[in-house]
Amino acid sequence: MTPAELAEVVLSAAHAVFTDRGLDRSALPERAVVERPRNPEHGDYASTLALQLAKKVGQPPRELAAALAEQLGRAPGIKSVEIAGPGFLNIRLDAAAAGVLARSIVQAGPEYGRSDRLAGERINLEFVSANPTGPVHIGGVRWAAVGDALARLLRATGADVGTEYYFNDAGSQIDRFARSLLAAAKGEPAPEDGYGGAYIAEIAAEVLTRRPDALGLDDAAAQEVFRVEGVELMFAEIKSSLRDFGVEFDTYFNEKSLHDRGELDQALNRLREQGHVYETEGAVWLRTTDFGDDKDRVLRKSNGEWTYFAADCAYYLDKRERGFERVVIMLGADHHGYIGRMKAMSACFGDDPARNLEILIGQLVNLVRDGAPVRMSKRAGTVVTLEDLVDAIGVDAARYALARYSSDSMIDIDVELWTRATRDNPVYYVQYVAARTASVGRNAAEVGLTRGDAEAFRPELLDHEKENELLKALAAFPAVVATAAELREPHRVARYLEDLSGAYHRFYDSCRILPRGDEEVTDLHRARLWLNDATRTVIANGLHLLGVSAPERM
Structure with missing residues (x-):
């Protein structure tokens, strides 16, 4: 007998007791819950159903529990039922009822453990979303492992899940990336605000293989070539690394498409319709303080440029209009400040932030070797990358280690421990x-x-x-x-x-x-x-x- 089957037996017994006693059966839940007691001496399973129902139907809890225990005791597979405390039911199965679970599991195979608990929910799950300016670092790898595992769990419980990777291919960090590539191609040092690491030189060389004419162009045109080609090459490498890690996404969404399709204007218009947009000093603002944010947020600067927050608004609206009832976003440890503004933004669209938007924050990960943190990658120069982690302990150990701890706790991954047989x-x-x-x-x-x-x-x-x-x-x-x-x-x-x-x-x-x-x-x-x-x-x-x-x- 599985716990689910036992729960059905308990609920059936409750229906019988309510009928015999003339109690209101509408008070009964759709499903009962049975749990393993903390102390095995208390039985195989425990139920608090009598305690939950007694007040609703005006019955003393222990009296109702006694009636349930008597009814349950007649059910096949139930060895005994004891009443504890104010009305807990401690249930023991006979050996045959307990043992038959082994056959049920083998026959169910891969389906065992799956349920319809979240059936009907459409969830968009966004994770990793590293900018295409360098390899995926160890923090992003944590979300790759946790996010992919969460997607599998949600699907196993009946949810309709769409996994998504959002990459920012527009904005100042992409400009710095392009300038860094161009400098490397010219044999010059990286710009002061640019990116370093051997991977920059590698990608610059690949761009020149694709476009040998690039250095013959004026700097603006050359930078555009390195921007377009470099982002494409870097993102292809990111996707390949994640695929080797066992993680693929249903959708790869680029920020630039929001601009190209006019979705930022559409989001702004929707927010205006909701009455939360105002203008001052030439800039366009969203009044997020109406919904608990610590300050209002700029959507469009006085010079006409869109802000990153405007793109966040457009992207959220895009997900909702694709039919996702719940938007789940997994962000890194340095993004706590995003929660208030994103929740307020959801409310500004007329949504219920508690229902429609979840933001999960993951804490830092350190790779430790010989008792000391590994500080940087030989290739990336400044961070430990996905490849560094996999090279050190392997894919299986890396995924297990990253998913084994609550994501809101910092973890150290000890190379010696995770490679030990x-x-x-x-x-x-x-x-x-x-x-x-x-x-x-x-x-x-x-x-x-x-x-x-x-x-x-x-x-x-x-x-x-x-x-x-x-x-x-x-x-x-x-x-x-x-x-x-x-x-x-x-x-x-x-x-x-x-x-x-x-x-x-x-x-x-x-x-x-x-x-x-x-x-x-x-x-x-x-x-x-x-x-x-x-x-x-x-x-x-x-x-x-x-x-x-x-x-x-x-």
């Missing part, structure tokens, strides 16, 4: 279980042990303490996925996988799966093989949500 390396610890469960399957086949017909599976044989512990851990996976998606916290999946790995190791050490020597294959061996394979399924499904492989051999 020992249990203190979290990704190795989890992937080792993926490989061990696969190895057990191969070894079972060699000795003639198969799971057998699903109908012949004997779940009641899985009554060992460590088998029960592992089954409980496996049962928690769908709830972990749903919670991680709803709270935007992929690290919950990683921590769950580590707990599950521990439960599997304890099961493996205590419960013999394969027959020894000439020992006859029994139904218990087969039942434990179902449990082994169920663990492999959940480990693989969880790692997939993090964009990490589940190896069959290590």
Whole structure:
């Protein structure tokens, strides 16, 4: 019995109790919730349904809990129900009901853990969005790992998700990039406000390969050539690096298109219609202070130039008009100041910022080697890049390490730890279980042990303490996925996988799966093989949500 199935049983029991007692069944929720108690001695699952409903229908909580417990006790698969405190229900399953989960997981395969919890939600998820003026640095790599994992989680819970990379190919930083490329092509030092690093010389050389005539043009025309060609080459490199990291986007959106299509004017007109635009000293302003911002924001300068904030407004409106009900933007640690102005901007458009716009801020990441931070890339010159991280610890370890921690906490990635083939390396610890469960399957086949017909599976044989512990851990996976998606916290999946790995190791050490020597294959061996394979399924499904492989051999 899965937690979802047990929740249905609890709700069905509540319907029966309400009918018998003549209580208002409209007070019953659409779904009940069951959770694993913190103390295993309290049972397999707990429900607070009696406490939630008692006041609504004028019943003493413990009396209502007693009626629910009596009704639940008649349900198949329920071993016992105890009432605790003011009306908690502590539920124990019989071994057969608990054990059948192993078969359900294996049969569900990649679908186990998926749900329709967020069905009907259209979410635009924007992450990384590094400017095409250099390689993706380690901060952007964190969002690549976390953002991609979050997209997978949201889709696994039924949301319609569009992932998006917004690149700024207009503005002063692109001008500085172009001047830096031109200087490198001429063999001159980078401008004082320009970009350095070996990659600048590499891209400048590629531009000259494409356009050998560029240096024969006047400086303005040459700079334009280096701007257009350089941005294209740099962004192609960024996309290639992310693809090698396992991250691709549904949409790559460039800022310049907002200008070319007149969308900044459209956004300004919409904001005027809402009554939040005013002009003073020749500039056009948005009155964001009406919605909690610390100051009003300029949309158009007195010289007629658009501000970056105007482009932010147009881009937000573009997403909403593409049908995305919720816009989620993942920004770096230095962007806390954006939250107030962006939320206010959403309200100025007439939206509900609490519903239509989410801004997630990620904290800094340091790559540590020999106990000291790695300060800069040999190629980029000023930052540690995606390639530096992957070269140091590999794609799987990098993705797992970046997604393992809450994004609002700073992290140090220790090269020695994340490349170590020992249990203190979290990704190795989890992937080792993926490989061990696969190895057990191969070894079972060699000795003639198969799971057998699903109908012949004997779940009641899985009554060992460590088998029960592992089954409980496996049962928690769908709830972990749903919670991680709803709270935007992929690290919950990683921590769950580590707990599950521990439960599997304890099961493996205590419960013999394969027959020894000439020992006859029994139904218990087969039942434990179902449990082994169920663990492999959940480990693989969880790692997939993090964009990490589940190896069959290590």
